[in-house]
Each structure stands twice: as C-alpha cells, then as structure tokens.
Amino acid sequence: MLYGADYNPDQWPEEVWPDDVRLMREAGVTTVSLGIFAWSRIQPAPGAWDFAWLDRIIDLLHEGGIAVNLATATASPPPWMTTAHPDALAADEHGAPYWHGSRQHHSPASPTWRRLAAELVRRLAERYADHPAVVMWHVDNELGCHLHEDFSDAARDAFRTWTRARYGSVERLNEAWGTAFWSQRYGSFDEVFPPRKAPFIRNPAHVLDYKRFMSDTWLEVYLMQRDIIRAAGATQPISTNMMGAFPPADYASWAPHIDVITDDCYPDPLDPARPLTTAFQRDLVRSLKRGQPWILMEQATDAVNWRATNPSKMPGQLAAETAQSIGRGADGIMFFQWRQSRAGAEKFHSAMLPQAGTRTRTWREAVALGERLAALGDLPSPGDDAPVALVFDWENWWAVEGEGHPMTVDYLQVVRDWHAALTRRGIMVDVVPPERVDGRYRLAIAPFLYLLREAGAEALARFVAHGGVLAAGPFTDVVDDNDRFREGGFLTQLGPVLGVAFEDFRALVPPDRATVAERAGEVGSAAAGASDERAFARFAGGIAGAGTILAEAIWADDAEVVAAYETGPSTGRPAVTRRAHGDGSAWYLATQPSPETLGAVLDALIADAGVRPELDEVPEGVEVARRGDLVTIINHGTEPARVEAEGTLLGSDEPFGARTLAPQEFAFVLAPREPAPARADLPLEARA
Ligand code: GLA
DSSP states (O other), X not given: OEEEXXXXXXXXXXXXXXXXXXXXXXXXXXXXXXOTTOHHHHOSBTTBOOOHHHHHHHHHHHHTTOEEEEEOOOSSOOHHHHHHOGXXXXXXXTSOBOOSSSSOOBOTTOHHHHHHHHHHHHHHHHHHTTOTTEEEEEOSSSTTSSOSXXXXXHHHHHHHHHHHHHHSSHHHHHHHHTTTGXXXXXXXXXXXXXXXXXXXXXXXXXXXXXXXXXXXHHHHHHHHHHHHHHHTTOOSOEEOEEOSSOTTOOHHHHGGGOSSOEEEOOOOTTOTTHHHHHHHHHHHHHXXXXXXXXXXXXXXXXXXSSXXXXXXXXXXXXXXXXXXXXXXXXXXXXXXOSBOOSSSTTTTSOOSBOTTOTTSHHHHHHHHHHHHHHTTOOOOOOOSOOSEEEEOOHHHHHHHTOSSSSSOOOHHHHHHHHHHHHHHTTOOEEEEOGGGOXXXXXXXXXXXXXXXXXXXXXXXXXXXXXXXXXXXXXXXXXXXXTSOBOTTSSSTTTHHHHTOEEEEOOBOOOTTOOOHHHHHTTTTSOOOOOOHHHHOEEEEESSOEEEESBOOEEEOTTXXXXXXXXXXXXXXXXXXXXXXXXXXXXXXXXXXXXXTTHHHHHHHHHHHHTXXXXXXXXXXXXXXXXXXXXXXXXXXXXSOEEEEEEEEETTSOOXXXXXXXXXXXXXXXXXXXXXXXXXXXXXXXXXX
C-alpha cells in the first residue's frame, strides 16, 4: 500500500527538506510524487540544466526510506519557452492564445513544445532510470485538465495529419462527415480546420472527430514520454494521473498503454450524493484494467481551494473516503500535496502538512491514516467481483450530447443514476464500453448508447446469446461511428436481439423547463415548470414508473410488453419490453425511468439476472463493496447504522456479526464469496 503525496521541494529552501523527510516518516509516508511542476527549476534557461538539487532531494528521500514516483515535469513550461516560442502556446476556439502565468498553457500538438519536453524527459530518464529510490514514473500531470480543446495552428496542422491518416482521401472524409449538407464539401485536407467558433451548429461528425483527435493527442504526449523513459532503460511502471469520468480523454482507449491506473479524485463536500458519485469514479477507474489494483494518486486531506466555497471535510470523512477507494480496488493512497504551499494559486489548498503545522486535526488524521494503512497488510486483488456491467463510452458521450438532437441529455448523470441505484443495493458494478461486456457479467445496462459501434453491438448480442440479461435504451443504436444514421431506420443492430422496432423519439420536457406555450401565458412571472404530462410518461404493467427525457414509440414485434405508457405522447405503446433468449433476455427501455422509479425497473432486471447483493440489508447511507474476499462496509450517513454481515474483521478472528457503525465509521471484513448459482439453476420465478 503506497501512502504519500505530491512533493514540491522546489518551492522550499533546502533547510526545510530534512524536516520534510522526518515528518514524512512520522506520518507513515512510503512514496512521494516528485517534481511535477519543476521544469523552470530544472531548466532555468534554454540550454541551462540544474539537476544537482534533484540529486540531493532524491538521495535524501532514499536515505529516509521514502520512495519516489518521479515526474517528467512537463505540465507547465517555463516563461522563457513560450516567450521565445509563441508557437508552443495553445489557443481557444477564436484562435486566441493562452499565455503563461498559470499552467498547462502549451499546445500538446506543438512540435516545439514536444521537442523541448522530449529533451527534458530524456535527460531526467537517463539520469534517474537506475536510481534505487525511483519506483515509478509520473508522466506530465492530469493531461488535458485545463485545456479540453486546443484550436492553435499547431493543433490545426496535427488535425489535418490525423484526418488524413483516418480517411486516406478527402472524398472519404466528405462521405464520413456528410459534407453534402450546408455546402461543407472539402477540396483538400488543407481546408480542414479544428471546429473553431462558428455562427451556428457545427458539423457533428467534424466535432466528434476533433474530440477523438484531442484525446489521441494527449495520449500521444503520454506515449512519447513513455517511449523516451523506456529507451533510457527504465524498468519501473509508468503512469499518468487520470480524473475519473473526465470528458476530453477516452481513458478506456488509453488504459492498455498505461502500466498502472492512477486517479485523482476530489469529492465535492456540497454534493449530497457525494459517496455515490465517488463510488462511481472508483468503479470506473478500476474497470479500466479489470483485475488489477489502481492507485489513488491525488485526493485532498481537507478543503480544496478551487470551488466557489470550500468547506472542510467532516471529522472521519477522509478515512471513510480512503476506505472507499481501497474497497473498490486501490492499492495506493496519495494526496495533493505534502506541504501546503506558502505562495501561489493553491496556497489555501489543504495538504498533509498544513501551514498551521502539526498541532492540527488534518495532520493528526493524516498520521492516523498512515498507521491504519500500514497495518492492513496485503489485500486481495480486485477480481471478478462485479456481476453487473454498466456501459459507459466516451465516444458515445461526445456524440450523444451533441447539438441538434431531439432533446438534451446529461449522459454522465444518467449512467450515474443507474450506478447509484445498484450501489445503494450493495451490488458491485464494472463501468465499461460495450465491447467489454462479456460472459463474466450476468446483467448489462446500456442507457443512451446512441453511437453504437459494430463491435459493441456484436458484444452485446453475444452476451444475450450466452445467457446474459441486457437492458438497453432509450436513445440507443441511433448512429454509426461518424454520427450518421445507419441504413434501415433505427435500432438497426440491436433490434433483432431486443425484438423491437423503432418508430419515433418523442421528447419529453425537462421538469424544470416551461414550454413556450406555457410561458406565453405567464409573461412577467417566473417560468413555470413543465406540466406533469409533458415531463413524465407514466407506465404500468409488470412494472410501474415514470419515464423522463423521451417517451419513444416502438413496436414490440417479437418481445413481451412488460409495461406500457399510460400517459404522454406514446400512450398505449410499449414502454418496457423483454425478449427471452435461451437463458438470457434482452430488455428495451423506451424511456429513462425517473430517479424515483428507476429502482423498480432495476429490481426486475436483477431478479431476471439472478444478481444478489453483497449484504441482505444495506441501510440508507451505508456502502458495501467487494474486492476478492475483502468486503468493505462504510457508514457515510449522519446517523449510526446497524449492519449485519458474515465474515471476520480483517487482521483478526473476530466475527463482524451485527454491529452499529457510527457516522464515517468503516470496517474491512474478510468474507470469501459463495459461488453464485448458475443462471440455469435459478427457479424461473427468480429470473423473470
Ligand atoms: C489537481 C492537480 C494538482 C493540484 C490539485 C488541487 O489534481 O493535479 O496539481 O492542482 O488539482 O486540487
């Protein structure tokens, strides 16, 4: 178990360093991420290199028994660089440059930046590849964090190269982007630009490819640095810190190139669903490399400084959040940062060692946590713990939230709503792209899978054919990889599996939006909420609930109608269908159940799939997660919670039994999992 923080000794006089190492030992720190923003200290001027200070601090840490996750220091180029080379600057959608004075102002596509960054990384890697303190490499920092999109000339040139490689000829690009529409036909790749500021809706296929390009560009930066580090003979694992469901980076496509997944997570203390939101993030990052532990590379010991209001954590919250990470697969707990900065944009951000010193609650909690983690010993690897696959796909995220659609959808929120309902029931979930849905899962849920690649559709169909239970929809299987309708209508790939055919989308009005007609009657008053009938489509039958976002009109040609709409634009039509398929089944949800009624639909799905929760009873506010034989139980609530569980407390023979967990209290329980019954052995009534 790694324990430690980002360490920025370049912000401090050397006299402080021995004190740092002494206090790190006191706090149980095993590892620090070193020098993440140290470029201007390492290379104070073109051609001037200063590694002596870095040699000294690495040696000092090593003597103190602290290992180093060595950063490549490329995330904030020094002012000399962007002054001499303005072509290294990134630009906004107007083409206006971002300037130095903060961080991450460079264009990741700029050949100048890449050349200078490559030299820095090469020198670092050659110097420290064999240093016994270095246990890992930290490439750049949160690639793309502040710069989701770059519209610089360097990005323009790289985008042309990227589109040329993807399409080969401009005719193919025209076909893929549907440029016959609005006179957008390109005569050559030299006419292709990143989708800069435009008067109206931009070509969705162009925008989608540009998002792919940006994600690929950041990945290229990672690969460039990884290759340099390896070429220098380094054998340590290499990683770059991710940010959970971070919109611009398709981490599912990055993961195969990264030795160990590392993630940064800053729970919002004002988010009422905080423990569920973070449970989703941990499950997402764990699912990137199934069966492998990951490292929490950054969390805050207490308050952050970059939201509008930054309250402290509750007493015990830090330990409870840490337990959540471990329970969901983390083998390393690290912070931003070791010692609170005295100057600069983050001086109010908490750290392990606060500006107010060691008499603080934050310090005591950091020390106590270090002791507790050191006592854990070896933990089982996360394995085949999750019976449910929740489909989440970045390309689809980019496409489904595009402009010019029947409605808007917050895709991440919908996926999180499903995840929250499963988590509340104590059911483990992997969060994966459709291609990764396989026979190890019993249930797969795929909402709003608008852009469905052929390989994804094939995997979902195979999953059902082999006995899995699939719940797809709504707004699923609508377009191909280029955001074009496929030939033959909608649900062209999954329709035969689901036994349904598609007529129309029929958007509902978001509950907080007045329709134009309603507003017209209320000029001068605050906009009224949409009437219930326009916002919700109620459905009933085998399941009852209220649909939101869309009330699609479908035909259940070859499927049982589980529930039909009772209200809304598709009244009388099927709202939920099920097609039995051998041991498996395929459900179509023609509407998105409201958060209040989603549980009723989910209960039917988990019964059909024979999925069982980790605990028979999961009280409100309590989280339960499995990691191999280890079950983590956490009370995130504000009231004590009574929990009953089989198994013994980790590190002792004491049975957990039935106990009351105080708010923020948690327990690690060793409880070997009983093998789940084969689907065919389940009584039929439990399956349907
Ligand atoms: C990010 C960065 C860190 C620091 C923290 C502050 O995670 O990687 O350098 O800025 O945010 O919360």
